[in-house]
Structures are given as C-alpha cells and as structure tokens.
Amino acid sequence: MEASSSTALYPQRRCKNIYLVRHAQGIHNVEGDKDHSAYKSPALVDAHITPLGWSQVDYLREHVTECGLAKKIELVIVSPLMRTMQTAVGVFGGESCTDGESASPLMVEGAGHSGRQAISSFNCPPFLAVEACRERLGVHPCDKRSSITKYRTLFPAIDFSLIENDEDVLWEPNVREAIDTVAARGMKFLDWLWTREENEIAIVTHSSFLDFTLNMYSKECHPTIAEDMRKRFANCELRSMVLVDRRSVLVLLQ
Template sequence: DDQFDASLTPTGWKQVVERGKQIRQSGLFDKVDLVVVSPMTRTLQTAAGVFGGGDVYHDDSSEPLIMVNGVGKTPYPGGTISSHGSPPFVANELCREHIGTSRADHRRDISVYKAQFPGVDFSLTKDNEDVLWRPDVSETNDEIHQRIKEFLQWLLSREEKEIAVVSHCGFL
C-alpha cells in the first residue's frame, strides 16, 4: 500500500538534501539543541536527512545511526545516516499531522521505527501500535487544537533553547 505511512519520494529526498545544505551553510545547524519529529516515516526521513550527521557512519558504538539503509519505498541515496555531530532527536506523537481516515495518516508500529531510526528517542510514544488513527473517524478540529496546545506546552517545558520541529504542513 503506497499510501500507508508514505515515505519520501525522489523529489522529496532532493529537497531534504538541499534544505540540509542550506541549514548548515546558514549556521543554524550548529545552534540546534534538539530535533523534535513527528513519528511518521516521511518526517523521520526528513529530520534524519536535514539534521543527521551525514552519509558516513563513524565506527563508534556509542553513536547509533539516525537512519539505517533502505528505509521507505525510495531509500536515501546515501544509504545510512550517521548521528555523528548531530543534535539529539526525539519523536513526539503530539506533533503528528491532522489525523484523518487516509492510510497516509496511519503510522507504523514504533518497534519498526526503532529498528529503522535507532538514533531517535521514541520514549514519549506510549503505544507501539497507532491508537490515534481510525479508519472511519477523522480527528476533529477541537481535538487537533487540544493536541497543538499540549505540544506547545511540552515544547515550552523543555530546557533546550533552540529546538527544530519536523512536522507536517497540516499541523504547523
């Protein structure tokens, strides 16, 4: 099913690589204390591609890969993405996009993401399975507004000063 938790397309990967270069050249990369990412394949790939340590995996067991090779329908052209020199990554389900009935809004089990993105902290996600997505009921505007409010409160409670959020246009 191409729509289920869709991954980046070749065009999407080109955009991610370009954005990563822009963020590094601007000096923003060095200022980021934390990357918060929606636990969906396309946002995890985007966060890894923009804020990850690059294609080269430094042989150091204390530095897990941000992303392993072969994730998604169109894998990252460089293969694996290192965590070397990158800020910490944490997945937060509160910044998922508006959860509708589309299969694209349905995430994979967290255990799958943990294997694909070992350098991402998934400890904030309580349920392995996607308990938020329902095939016949979309999230209401009141529900998403409440989730946004909870996410902003969580962000403001963090000690980090510069936090990059990788989410969805329907959320941001």
C-alpha cells in the same frame, strides 16, 4: 509626556527559538494532487518521501548548514511517521555512516524506500519522537504510523521513549479528527515545549497540524502578521518563530 510604544522587549532567556519544518514531498502528496480521493488509499499507509522530496531535504540541509543553524539546534522533535523522520534525519542528522563508527545510525540504509545510505547520529543534536505533533488523525492511511518496533530498527538513534503504545492506537479508519481538536493538540504541544530545557528546537511535522495550530495563534495577532502565519507551508519549508510564555510576560509588565 506619557511614555508609550508599539514595540515590545523580552529578555532572550525568557524566549525559545523554534524552527517549524513541514516534511518533504511524500508519495501521498503526489497522488493527492492528482486525485484528492487518493488520500484514502491503503497503498499510501505511512507514506514515505519521493526522490523529489529527498532533493528538497538536501537543499534544506545545505541551507541550515551554510547559515549556521545546524550548529545551534539543541533538539529535534519529530512526528513519528516515515516521511517526517526521513526529513528530520536528512536535514539535521549527521553525514553518511562510515565503517567502524560506534554510534547508532539515525537511519539505516534504504529505510522507507529511500535508496539512501545510512545517516549517522555522530555530532548532531538528539532526536525525540512525539505523537502530539502528528498529522490530523484518522481516515487517511498515509497518516497512520507503523509500529514503534519497526521504527526502532529503521531509525535506531531516534528516541521513542515518550510513545506509550507500540501500535498506532490514535488513528481511526472511520473518524477524522476535528480541526479544533488538532489546533488544541498543537497548542498543548507548544505549552509542553516551553517546559523543555532546550532553547533552540527544530520541529519536523505536517501541513494540517501547522495550519490549524498557527491559525489559532494568529487570532491574537495584527492582521498583517496573521496573514503571514496563515500561509500554507510548502513541502520541506522551514520557518523560524519565537516562543514566549505569556504568563512570564505579564509578570515582567507588572
């Protein structure tokens, strides 16, 4: 009898667990839901999250703490935009800073119109800002980042060392990044992620970046799985996935 199976086994050491998070509700989401043309408003440049967004952050923080995920995360990668960094430090960061604490805060008090106390970097994973997981670039001012100089004052414990330019040289006012280009950028980002030594990684990013990237990966999946992967992320939604190097899988199967 010829052996066959519809399932697959991979050694855990050949996989990474990644936790994809879309940022909490931003002011641009509110205005865009009322009138889509509002996304082009200069008033929404580098949009920050809303009071409802902060409530979403608090809810997700409670969830990752109660389920034990917060203690497993080895690295938090974040898109360098206000709303994603606020979401990331609110969900995976430490508690409120205390008097006499020596560690740099992940977020200073009131950063980005938050009305929040400073968030501590004590006893939490490192945070790394990466431009490759930014939102679709161009035209919409909400997707244009501020200077790294400004961000370093607001988020002192986030590592911005991988970002080459202080000002945003990627966003263009009159050219919208093509969907295929975003997807290719996302897949290249995940290939880079595989080279990291950490095995439990949270990525706090954006809806279009997630939609276009996961749509490309879903093309190789069974239709039921593809449908699941193509579902649009809600604000502050977290999904767990396993990242596998297919080259290693081929070696294992030979």
